[in-house]
Amino acid sequence: MKIIVCLKQVPETNNVKIDPVTHNLQRNGISGVINSFDVNAIEAALELKDRYGAEVVALTMGPPDYEKTLRLAMAMGANEGVLLSSRGFAGADTLATATVLAAAVNKIGGADLILFGRQAVDADTGQVGPLVAEKLDLPQYTYVSKLNLSSDGQIDAVRMLDGGTVRVNGDLPAVATVRSELNEPRYATPRNIKLSFKKDIVVYDEKDLDLDDSEIGQAGSPTIVTKVYTPTATPKVTETLEGSAKEAAQNLLTKLSEKSIL
Amino acid sequence: MFDNTFTPEQQMLHQMVKDFTAKEVAPFDMAIDQKGDFTDGLFQKLIDNGFLGLTLPEEYGGAAFDPIATATTINDLAYGNASVGVTLEGHYKTLDQLMKYGNENIQKEYLDSANHRIFAFSNTEPSGGSNPTGISSTAVKEGNKWIINGDKVMITNGGLAEVYIILVKSGENEFSCFLIDKDMPGFSFGKREDFIGLRGTPVGEVVMNNIEVSEDHLIGKRGQGLEIADQAHDDARILMGAVLTGIMEHALKIASDYAKQRKALDTPLTDLQVIQEKIANIAISKELTKLVYQQAAIRKQNGQPYMEEAAMAKTFGSRSAVKAGDDALQVLAGYGYSREYPIEHLIRDARALEIAEGTVEKMRTAIAKAEFEK
Ligand SMILES: Cc1cc2nc3c(=O)[nH]c(=O)nc-3n(C[C@@H](O)[C@H](O)[C@H](O)COP(=O)(O)OP(=O)(O)OC[C@H]3O[C@@H](n4cnc5c(N)ncnc54)[C@H](O)[C@@H]3O)c2cc1C
Ligand SMILES: Cc1cc2nc3c(=O)[nH]c(=O)nc-3n(C[C@H](O)[C@H](O)[C@H](O)COP(=O)(O)OP(=O)(O)OC[C@H]3O[C@@H](n4cnc5c(N)ncnc54)[C@H](O)[C@@H]3O)c2cc1C
Numbered sequence: 001m002k003i004i005v006c007l008k009q010v011p012e013t014n015n016v017k018i019d020p021v022t023h024n025l026q027r028n029g030i031s032g033v034i035n036s037f038d039v040n041a042i043e044a045a046l047e048l049k050d051r052y053g054a055e056v057v058a059l060t061m062g063p064p065d066y067e068k069t070l071r072l073a074m075a076m077g078a079n080e081g082v083l084l085s086s087r088g089f090a091g092a093d094t095l096a097t098a099t100v101l102a103a104a105v106n107k108i109g110g111a112d113l114i115l116f117g118r119q120a121v122d123a124d125t126g127q128v129g130p131l132v133a134e135k136l137d138l139p140q141y142t143y144v145s146k147l148n149l150s151s152d153g154q155i156d157a158v159r160m161l162d163g164g165t166v167r168v169n170g171d172l173p174a175v176a177t178v179r180s181e182l183n184e185p186r187y188a189t190p191r192n193i194k195l196s197f198k199k200d201i202v203v204y205d206e207k208d209l210d211l212d213d214s215e216i217g218q219a220g221s222p223t224i225v226t227k228v229y230t231p232t233a234t235p236k237v238t239e240t241l242e243g244s245a246k247e248a249a250q251n252l253l254t255k256l257s258e259k260s261i262l
Numbered sequence: 263m264f265d266n267t268f269t270p271e272q273q274m275l276h277q278m279v280k281d282f283t284a285k286e287v288a289p290f291d292m293a294i295d296q297k298g299d300f301t302d303g304l305f306q307k308l309i310d311n312g313f314l315g316l317t318l319p320e321e322y323g324g325a326a327f328d329p330i331a332t333a334t335t336i337n338d339l340a341y342g343n344a345s346v347g348v349t350l351e352g353h354y355k356t357l358d359q360l361m362k363y364g365n366e367n368i369q370k371e372y373l374d375s376a377n378h379r380i381f382a383f384s385n386t387e388p389s390g391g392s393n394p395t396g397i398s399s400t401a402v403k404e405g406n407k408w409i410i411n412g413d414k415v416m417i418t419n420g421g422l423a424e425v426y427i428i429l430v431k432s433g434e435n436e437f438s439c440f441l442i443d444k445d446m447p448g449f450s451f452g453k454r455e456d457f458i459g460l461r462g463t464p465v466g467e468v469v470m471n472n473i474e475v476s477e478d479h480l481i482g483k484r485g486q487g488l489e490i491a492d493q494a495h496d497d498a499r500i501l502m503g504a505v506l507t508g509i510m511e512h513a514l515k516i517a518s519d520y521a522k523q524r525k526a527l528d529t530p531l532t533d534l535q536v537i538q539e540k541i542a543n544i545a546i547s548k549e550l551t552k553l554v555y556q557q558a559a560i561r562k563q564n565g566q567p568y569m570e571e572a573a574m575a576k577t578f579g580s581r582s583a584v585k586a587g588d589d590a591l592q593v594l595a596g597y598g599y600s601r602e603y604p605i606e607h608l609i610r611d612a613r614a615l616e617i618a619e620g621t622v623e624k625m626r627t628a629i630a631k632a633e634f635e636k
Contacts, residue, residue: 068270075274188278189312190325190335197271 001054001149003045004111005078006101006132008035009062009069010122023225024091034069037117039076041178043185044147045115046077052151055079057108061089061100067201074196075188082108086205091218098131100216103209105136113155116177118143126177133175141168145181272331279338282311287342294343294462295607305422308346315377317354319361322373329559333504337552340508344611345462347508348618349380351501352418352463356381356427358497359490360441363482368441371478372425382423383494384414384468391416392624394437394491399430399470401440408432408480410440410473413452418618420466421451427481428470429491437487441479448473459610496572498619500562503555503575506583509612510548513583516605517541517590520597531593540589547582551575570632573625576615580622583612 009032018024045056058073060066061084070081084104092100105114114136116129126142133140141147145165146158149172156169160179188196206216213219241248256262268276290301308314317332318324327335332354340347357376360369387397399412414420414428425443432438442449452467482490518541521531531537558571587609591598598605616622 068274071270072274075278187282187311188274190275190278190316190327191312191320191323193271193274193278194320194325194327 001052002111003054003113004057004059005041005045005115007038007058007060007069008120009066010035018228023228034072035117035120039185040180040182041115041117042073042076043183044178070201071196075193081201083201083203085203088206088217093221093223094125094127096216096220098128098135102132102135103211107209112172114175118177118179129177139170139174141176144176144178275331276334279335283338283342287346291343291604298461300462309378318376323377329562333500333555333559336501337504337508340505341511344505344509345460347505348460348463353381355494355498356383359494363490367478380419380423381425382417382419383427384417385429385491386416388415392621401430401432408475410470412470415467416465418465421454421464429487436485438484439481439487439490441481442473446473460614495620496569499572499576500555500558502615502619503551503579506579507552509583509608510586513586513590513608514544517593520594540593544586544589547586551579570629573629577622577625580615587612
């Protein structure tokens with residue numbers, strides 16, 4: 001069994017600044033840490049490693065400094081780290097990021113399960129996992145709060161959504177994005193920290209991945225951020241229907257058909 | 263600050279230990295003091311997460327981390343609870359001596375288990391700790407065996423530790439160190455001290471009644487005992503500086519958080535100069551103690567002498583930490599004086615380190631002597 005975990009490094013601070021001109025996140029001068037949900041993804045992979053002896057590959061796209069995120073994954077127990085790094089990848093939006101990650105998954109030889117955090121805490125889109133699933137034409141399980149794989153190649157997951165949970169199962173290979181409710185991540189141990197720095201990290205650029213310049217980086221990114229703002233909440237109105245049960249039911253039917261719900 | 267010069271490995275370890283402390287140690291700080299012992303499961307978590315093997319060579323399953331990383335780890339853990347720092351201090355300083363002075367056979371036999379068994383070092387006897395030449399425990403050579411007898415008290419981790427390096431008289435005016443373990447016939451534990459602080463760390467007695475060991479158990483050469491005991495003190499004092507820094511960081515955090523939300527009528531405590539002075543003094547002492555223990559650790563790593571710096575870290579740090587606790591208590595005033603807040607136990611914890619690993623009087627003498635020799 002092989003599991004690839006996709007990791008993102010995010011700015012350490014909670015108050016990320018937005019460039020007033022480009023509306024991009026300003027990452028300069030702020031030290032990076034691993035996206036917190038991605039630590040749950042690593043833990044999920046390592047639990048499967050403990051159970052089935054799965055091989056766990058940590059994968060990230062970013063500047064050379066992202067190496068430390070891969071080392072952390074290896075210090076927790078991942079077998080190897082792959083860094084996708086090149087000037088050409090800079091300025092990638094979620095689509096261009098997913099293009100590169102999907103190509104890397106193929107380059108590595110695919111996997112039974114590809115794990116993501118539910119979203120990155122800096123940009124919060126939660127799009128990269130689903131986009132990679134689409135690129136690879138694999139089934140996707142998002143917002144996973146419980147995860148089981150069986151040795152005969154089945155995935156059984158519980159997705160935790162607003163107001164309820166959904167249990168889904170199906171065949172591997174698959175993509176899953178995980179929530180923090182899924183597990184309690186282990187610590188990197190001092191010994192594994194030391195050993196992780198002795199391992200080589202594989203680095204691929206667009207040539208290694210056979211990607212065209214038009215698909216990657218700024219050129220491969222259709223997203224245009226015009227404005228960043230906190231949406232104002234529109235208060236919901238609760239209406240109580242008076243009268244007897246019959247009257248109320250009649251009233252309700254009328255209202256629902258007025259709103260074209262029925 | 264030296265923190266900025268950490269290697270990526272040291273930085274990752276630092277982050278891991280801070281996370282571990284926040285989740286596994288700090289929440290139990292008060293409970294540890296009240297129970298007078300480590301809370302259930304904590305010690306096992308230290309073992310499971312590889313803390314006992316922090317300094318061990320890689321071939322023995324350790325992480326082979328350096329003196330700076332080791333001291334930083336103790337500092338970070340002690341911020342959560344000083345006893346956790348002191349228990350590991352006792353272990354690391356003992357392993358240092360086994361790694362430096364032990365012969366190959368004894369290292370092979372014992373270093374393998376140091377990942378999950380606690381080690382301790384013992385000179386003090388009922389007759390006194392400051393003047394080791396006054397001890398009366400003995401090792402007598404019979405054929406190719408040594409027979410050890412005596413009584414050792416106030417051993418950090420005594421009762422918890424399974425392996426001990428002990429200082430004994432091996433002849434007229436001759437002192438040597440031996441390694442013994444708790445499963446040897448003739449080994450027994452005595453009483454545990456009812457100390458006022460560091461209440462999580464067991465400090466206890468070991469009684470040796472005709473313990474028989476092979477020549478391999480002699481640590482270093484015959485007659486090298488006092489040198490090894492001094493070396494153990496030097497190594498320990500760096501780590502004690504780290505414990506004291508952790509205690510001061512803890513006192514500072516509590517006092518500063520409290521001052522930020524408390525008002526004297528309409529004036530926030532943070533606007534009062536008398537409060538500012540206390541906060542500033544705690545911060546200054548904390549930072550200076552840290553700089554000195556880091557300096558000692560860097561010298562140790564570089565193979566330079568570090569006796570003086572290590573003694574300075576503990577001497578300056580211990581009184582400063584008692585004073586920091588006292589200042590923090592005053593910021594919280596009535597609440598500071600209450601057992602509901604941790605400050606009173608921080609003072610009790612810090613006070614131990616004016617005594618353990620050499621009294622401050624003895625250390626000042628040692629520092630002065632070193633200065634006169636310059
Ligand atoms: C204010 C703002 C401005 C932006 N401006 C622009 C812009 O001008 N131009 C532009 O092109 N884009 C822009 N973006 C989006 C872009 O920078 C994304 O942050 C980035 O592509 C990843 O998307 P995400 O952070 O939403 O990740 P998500 O899709 O939320 O990440 C989910 C998961 O995907 C995985 N993942 C994400 N990134 C990687 C990676 N690099 N390597 C491995 N795994 C990964 C991780 O497992 C992560 O947990 C902007 C975003 C914001 C919030
Ligand atoms: C928390 C804790 C942990 C400890 N852990 C260990 C341990 O792991 N291993 C171990 O062996 N011991 C340990 N000890 C014992 C400790 O090392 C001794 O308490 C210490 O060395 C002092 O010895 P003493 O208590 O017998 O005091 P004494 O030696 O009797 O000293 C009494 C007073 O006289 C002063 N004094 C004595 N001799 C001199 C001198 N030559 N010059 C100047 N002043 C002097 C001392 O400074 C002190 O003020 C621990 C003690 C504590 C409190």
